[in-house]
Every structure is written in C-alpha cells, then in structure tokens.
Amino acid sequence: MKHLAIIALVLSSFVAQAQEIPVFSRKTPTLKELVPFRLGVAVSTPQVEALGSGSRKEKLIARHFNQVVAENCMKSFALQPREGEFHFDEADKFVDWARANNLAVVGHVLVWHSQLPVWFAKNADGSLCSRETLLARMENHIKTVVAHFKGRVYAWDVVNEAIEADGSYRRNDFFKILGEEYIDAAFKFANEADPDIQLWYNDYGNESAAKNATIAALVRRLKDSGLRIDGVGLQTHVRIDEPSVDAYEDAIKTISAEGVKLAITELDVSVLPAAWNLSAEISSRAAYDAKFNPWPEGRLPDDVNGRLGERYRELFLLFRRYSSIIERVTFWGLSDGDSWLNDFPMAGRTDYPLLFDRSLRLKPWARRALAGQKLRDR
Ligand code: XIL
Numbered sequence: 001m002k003h004l005a006i007i008a009l010v011l012s013s014f015v016a017q018a019q020e021i022p023v024f025s026r027k028t029p030t031l032k033e034l035v036p037f038r039l040g041v042a043v044s045t046p047q048v049e050a051l052g053s054g055s056r057k058e059k060l061i062a063r064h065f066n067q068v069v070a071e072n073c074m075k076s077f078a079l080q081p082r083e084g085e086f087h088f089d090e091a092d093k094f095v096d097w098a099r100a101n102n103l104a105v106v107g108h109v110l111v112w113h114s115q116l117p118v119w120f121a122k123n124a125d126g127s128l129c130s131r132e133t134l135l136a137r138m139e140n141h142i143k144t145v146v147a148h149f150k151g152r153v154y155a156w157d158v159v160n161e162a163i164e165a166d167g168s169y170r171r172n173d174f175f176k177i178l179g180e181e182y183i184d185a186a187f188k189f190a191n192e193a194d195p196d197i198q199l200w201y202n203d204y205g206n207e208s209a210a211k212n213a214t215i216a217a218l219v220r221r222l223k224d225s226g227l228r229i230d231g232v233g234l235q236t237h238v239r240i241d242e243p244s245v246d247a248y249e250d251a252i253k254t255i256s257a258e259g260v261k262l263a264i265t266e267l268d269v270s271v272l273p274a275a276w277n278l279s280a281e282i283s284s285r286a287a288y289d290a291k292f293n294p295w296p297e298g299r300l301p302d303d304v305n306g307r308l309g310e311r312y313r314e315l316f317l318l319f320r321r322y323s324s325i326i327e328r329v330t331f332w333g334l335s336d337g338d339s340w341l342n343d344f345p346m347a348g349r350t351d352y353p354l355l356f357d358r359s360l361r362l363k364p365w366a367r368r369a370l371a372g373q374k375l376r377d378r
Pocket of ligand 1: 235
C-alpha cells in the first residue's frame with residue numbers, strides 16, 4: 001500500500017509538471033535573463049573588500065546580475081571623510097571589478113543629508129557654513145568624484161531623499177543654507193562634470209502621493225530652468241503587506257509623466273513586524289524588542305516564505321508592465337544575511353528580505369516571481 005501511494009505521488013507530480021509550460025526546459029536561466037530591464041544588486045563594503053577572492057557571493061553577483069551599486073563605499077563620508085582628502089581605493093576596486101565582470105555601475109550618492117561627513121555643511125565651531133562655502137564644497141565634491149569615475153559609472157544618484165512624506169522639502173543642512181536650490185546646484189555641477197552620464201534623483205516612500213507630486217514638480221522645475229535630470233529612482237524598501245501595488249503604480253505614472261526614466265533602486269521586502277512607520281530615513285532607531293524578531297533562527301516558516309514570493313511576484317508583474325519606463329531594478333543586497341534590515345531600524349533582528357537565503361541558496365520561488373509566473377504550490 002505504502003509503495004503504491006509513493007508511486008501515485010511520483011506519477012501525479014510528473015503529470016503536474018507535464019501540464020506546465022516548459023519555460024525553463026532548455027537550461028536554467030540566470031536571474032538577469034528573466035527580466036526586461038537591467039537587474040542590479042547593492043554590494044556591501046565587506047563584500048567589496050573580499051572582491052577578487054573568488055568567493056561564492058562574488059560569483060553569484062557576476063552570474064545573476066548585470067548592474068551593481070555600492071551600498072556604502074561611494075557615499076561622501078567614504079570618499080571625502082575630511083575636506084580635500086579623497087579616498088578612492090575601495091570604490092576603485094569595486095568599480096574595476098564590476099567592469100571586468102560586465103556589470104554596469106551606478107554611483108550612489110553625491111548629495112545626501114545622511115552619512116554626510118560633519119565638515120561638509122558646517123564651520124569648525126559646528127555652526128552652519130555660508131552659502132558660498134557650501135556651494136564651493138558641493139562643486140568640488142561632485143566634480144572631483146564624477147570626473148574620477150568618468151567612463152566607468154553610467155549613472156549617478158545626484159541627490160537622495162530631499163523630500164518628506166508630506167511633500168515638503170526636508171529641512172536638512174543643504175536646505176537650511178541654500179533652500180531647495182541646492183538640488184539645482186547639484187544637478188548643474190554633475191552635468192558640468194560629465195555631460196555623458198545619467199543624472200538621477202532618488203527617494204523612498206513613494207506610496208505617498210504628496211511626495212510624488214513634489215518629486216514631479218521638482219523634475220519639472222529643473223527642466224524648466226534648463227537643467228538636465230534623466231531619471232528618478234524609487235528606492236522601494238517595502239514590507240510584505242504594504243504599501244499597495246496600486247500606490248506604487250500611481251507613483252510610476254505621476255513621476256514618469258514628467259518625461260524621465262524610472263528605476264527601482266533599493267528593493268527589499270521586510271517580513272518582520274513593523275517596528276516603525278515605513279520610513280527608510282536611516283536615523284530612525286528603535287530599541288531591540290524580541291516581539292519584533294519572530295524568526296531569529298534564520299529559518300522562515302514556509303507560509304510566510306510563500307507570501308514573500310507572492311509579494312515579489314506582484315511587484316515584478318508591475319515592474320514588467322512598465323518596462324518601457326523602468327530601466328533597472330536593483331536589490332539592496334545579495335542575501336538575507338547581508339541585508340541592512342537586520343539592523344534597521346532595530347539592531348539585532350533576523351529579516352528575510354532578499355532573493356538568496358543565509359546559505360546563499362536562491363529562494364524556491366525566485367525565478368518564477370521575477371518572471372511574473374504563477375508560483376508553484378509548496
Ligand atoms: C544604508 C546601508 O544599506 C547601510 O549599510 C548603512 O548603514 C546606511 O545606509 N536609503 C539609501 C541607502 O539611499 O544609501 C541606505 O543604505 C538605505 C536607505
């Protein structure tokens with residue numbers, strides 16, 4: 001009886017397989033072959049340091065993706081920690097490795113209020129610097145950095161996170177000193193540094209219609225003043241249950257109506273209970289609390305993993321529908337073990353937001369989700 005049951009089970013699974021469209025029958029495709037846009041991944045500083053060692057992570061990145069971005073090592077605190085002192089070694093190693101492996105490089109980021117070295121917008125006594133000083137520092141940073149990577153980086157995030165969820169401009173030091181025109185200045189300097197690279201504005205929280213309206217107005221204003229902006233990045237640090245795909249579709253429509261390309265620049269899907277209200281503002285912090293860390297052992301229950309796959313599938317169905325506008329989709333990390341979400345906004349949690357698990361195994365639903373195909377029952 002037992003044998004018969006096993007044979008029946010095996011036979012029925014053959015029948016089930018035979019009825020499926022044999023999409024992957026010839027050879028198992030790499031992830032980048034499954035999508036109609038560039039597929040990217042952020043590379044962490046420890047990963048950059050290990051590049052060239054032939055590690056499994058390095059091989060996975062080169063095999064499955066065709067675009068990379070540095071998770072940290074091209075931010076201003078890393079490139080110019082003290083005024084006039086540029087450190088390019090790590091970023092050069094990253095960019096050269098990427099190019100040797102046919103991975104297009106996006107530069108992240110020229111002007112951002114976070115991970116900004118203290119000297120940038122301040123005087124020695126800690127007060128805000130003058131307009132002239134800030135403009136000169138921005139010009140020097142942007143032009144030195146962009147020129148350094150000329151011909152090796154195809155697009156730069158020129159300004160990151162300038163707008164709040166309510167649609168107002170963030171009162172960061174740049175804004176306090178220069179008003180919203182700091183953004184114009186940044187785009188002007190970047191264009192002067194290299195008219196051939198793509199210039200992007202990048203932000204999170206695109207479920208907010210108010211924020212998207214301001215982003216659209218910003219694009220219009222820059223263009224009306226004769227400045228060049230090529231694209232807007234939607235970071236897309238989202239959760240398993242929110243925001244809705246419809247809200248994201250609205251963002252895509254509102255912003256692309258201004259005649260810019262879009263990119264999904266920092267995709268990850270947190271499965272953990274919300275310890276804060278969706279913001280990706282990196283200064284938000286919460287004290288550790290075990291009730292926000294339900295699966296600390298590194299194994300996600302099958303039903304939650306299945307829902308995560310469904311969520312990714314829905315998102316990719318949306319991105320695929322807009323593939324004439326969306327030029328790339330970039331994951332904010334390779335594997336769950338690499339994700340910044342394990343420590344944000346609460347340190348010490350175990351999140352499962354990416355395509356590869358902690359043992360670097362591709363999640364069982366990953367290929368189908370990216371291809372927008374129905375997931376197999378688990
Ligand atoms: C994050 C990195 O992933 C972390 O390692 C770092 O400690 C803080 O910054 N929005 C951005 C990214 O534009 O640069 C941030 O990256 C995540 C939110």
